[in-house]
Amino acid sequence: MxxxxxxxxxxxxxxxxxxxxxxxxxxxxxxxxxxxxxxxxxxxxMVEPLPPVRYPRTPGHRPDPADDPYNGWAVRTEIIGAEGGPLAGHRIAVKDTVSVAGVPMTAGSATLQGFAPDFDATIVTRILDAGGVLAGKANCEYFCYGAGSHTSAHGVVRNPWDPTRSAGGSSSGSAVLVASGAVTMAVGGDQGGSIRVPAAHCGIYGLKPTHGLVPYTGVMPVDPSIDHVGPMTATVAGNALLLDVLAGPDGLDPRQIGVRRGRYSDAVAGGAEGLRIGVLAEGFGQPRSEPGVEELVRAAVDRLAAAGATVVEVSVPQHRTMMSVWAAIILEGTVQVAMLGNGGWPGITGLNQTALMRAHSAWRQRAHLLSAPIQTGLVAGHYLREVYGGVYYAKAQNLVRVARQAYDAALADVDVLALPTVPFVAPPLPTGRSRAEMSSPGFDPVVNTAPFDCTGHPALSVPCGLSEGLPAGLMLVGRHWDEATLYRAAGALERAGDWREWRSGGRSERVDPARPPTEDQASLAGRTV
Structure with missing residues (x-):
């Protein structure tokens, strides 16, 4: 009271x-x-009007390390959906920021331990209504803050291709569970690249949809202007199928303005004939860019050309300045919405997660348990707000319009932009716990992905080969609401051959995620750093 x-x-x-x-x-x-x-x-x-919970479930459990060698799971469940539907036969995981009624949700943190939501997120209901089985919640980075895979309170998430390497973040568990074959599909969240970075590092397909296409209702927010959720899958067809189910307004998410759904599954077989692919010059030669990754991306574009696409070079100079814009939004937005706002934001006319807000507010009494990246971001965001009065956040949002117009101008001449998802392969995991090590890899992995969280353009990471035995990702970016064209291009590339056979650089020993891990790998995966 x-x-x-x-x-x-x-x-x-x-x-x-x-x-x-x-x-x-x-x-x-x-x-x-x-x-x-x-x-x-x-x-x-007064009683809040919450969506009904229609499918029976238990709270689930944390799996034994032997049953989860890469530490991809936060919670295992077995929630059976409708008897039939487009997702029948699919076992699906959702990121541990997605509300599943009665099932623990921590968002990768220690401070939310013991909390379970009181309603299902819209996307969970849609998955179950479509006949999917919710197999559990996927591990993720501490409050989704970081592009590595080592900050979760549940321990390090390891890359199935090499357990000493990062799986990418923050949707690390979602990518690992798909790449290792534990599930056929997963849902991730993306505010700076958190679907696409782990998709690239783990060799799967990961889509950040157009902002607002997939309802965010019941998902823990970071900043409403960059909040996205989307599908992560082993195939293009699977990705399109899951988006078919997830997309569309729910009447509860105010981010969903002017939503236009497409026919995604139908587009996969459309072929590359007649497509215009624009290779984005500013996406190459980034800090830490690796020649092997760039070679694989250009080779993938050449394969699309061989399949009938026209390829041209395009330039969007604003792409190289967008990290400054995104940094202001992520730093101040995280503080104001995700932390000080306890996961709520002023002016929302949709469905607030009041139970989550009450539970999350306890972080102030447990602030010593916050991860190093979250602590750094909190201090930086608070400083910017208190000393500069929110001006940098506001200016950044003003500049987003300029960048959106610049990308739109490029996309008026081509159907798709092409660039590396991450300019380098998965880096080694930290071997210590110093603040500097725990804060790695910083913003380096998101230099190409974060701009499109700000502008809202759809962006799909497509596996395009192995560099030094590790996956690389090609990112395809499209016009707003035109995910169908991304699937058309990705489907054409998938049919061009097995991306695992496309090599660049040296040929080192690799782990095939289709095979069960060896005893040594399982031991590594259970170890925390």
Whole structure:
């Protein structure tokens, strides 16, 4: 039950707001606030309109390391959906930021331990209604903050191709479960590249849809302007099929403005004939770019040309300045929405997750448990807001419009932009726990992915070969609401041959994720760093 503020609460608020209140002022304020709080007390007796939970389930369990050698699972469940439907026969995992009623949700953190949502996210209901089996929640980075795979409170997530390497983040578990064959499909979240980076590092298909195409209702937010969820799968057809189920308005997510659904599965077999592919010059030669990755990406584009596409070079100079724009949004947005806002944001007219907000607010009493990247981001975001008054966030959002127009202009002349998803293969996992090591790899993996979270363009990571025995990803970027063309190009590339046979650079020993791990690999996967 809500109660009015004590003296200490008013003094603390006055200090924070720089209000010169005397002891007499404090007493007056208490009297003025009391009737306002009494009005709010009426909410305690009111019942929130939450979506019904239709499919029976148990809370699930944490699997034994022997049954989860790459640590991809946060929770194993077995929620059976409708008897038939387009997803019948598919076992699907969702990122541990997606609400599943009665099943623990931690978002990779220690501070949310013990919390279970009270309703299913829209995308969970859609998966179950379509006949899918929800096999569990996938491990992810601590509050989704990081492009590595070593910050989760559940331990390190390891790459099936080489367990000493990063799986990419923050949807690390989703990618690993698909790449290792534990599930056929998964759902990830993406605010800077968190679907596409792990997809590239693990050799799977990962789509960040057009902003708003897939409802975010019931998913833990970071910043509403860059929040996305999307499919992660082993095949193009699987990706399109899952998007067919997930896409479309739900009437509860205010991010969904002017949504236009496509016929995604139908597009996969469309072929590359007549497509215009624009190779984005600024996506190459990035800091830490590896020649082997760039070679594989260009070779993949050549294969599309051989399949009938026209390939041209295009330039969008704003692509190289977008990291400054995205950094302002992710730093201040994370602080204001995901942390200080406890996962809620002002002005929302949809469905707020009040149970999550209550549970998440306890992070303040457990702040010592936050990961190093989250602590760094909190301090930086708070500093920007307090010292500069939110101006950098606001200016960044203004500049997003300029970048969106620049990409749109390029896409007026071509159907798809092509560039490396990540300019390098999966880096080694940290071997220690120093703050510097735990904060790696920083923003380097998202230099090509983060711009499209800001502008909202759909972007699909497609595996395009092995460099030094590790997967590389080609990113295809399309016009808003035109995921179908991305699937058309990706389907043509998939039919051009087995990407695992396309090599660049040296030929080192690799782990085939289709095979069960060896005893040594399973031991590595269970070890934390």
């Amino acid at each position: 809500i109660t009015g503020p004590a003296d200490r609460h008013i003094r603390a608020a006055a200090d924070y707001l720089a209000l010169p209140l005397s002891e007499a002022d404090i007493a007056v304020l208490q009297a003025e606030i009391a009737p306002m709080i009494e009005l709010l007390g009426g909410l305690d007796a």
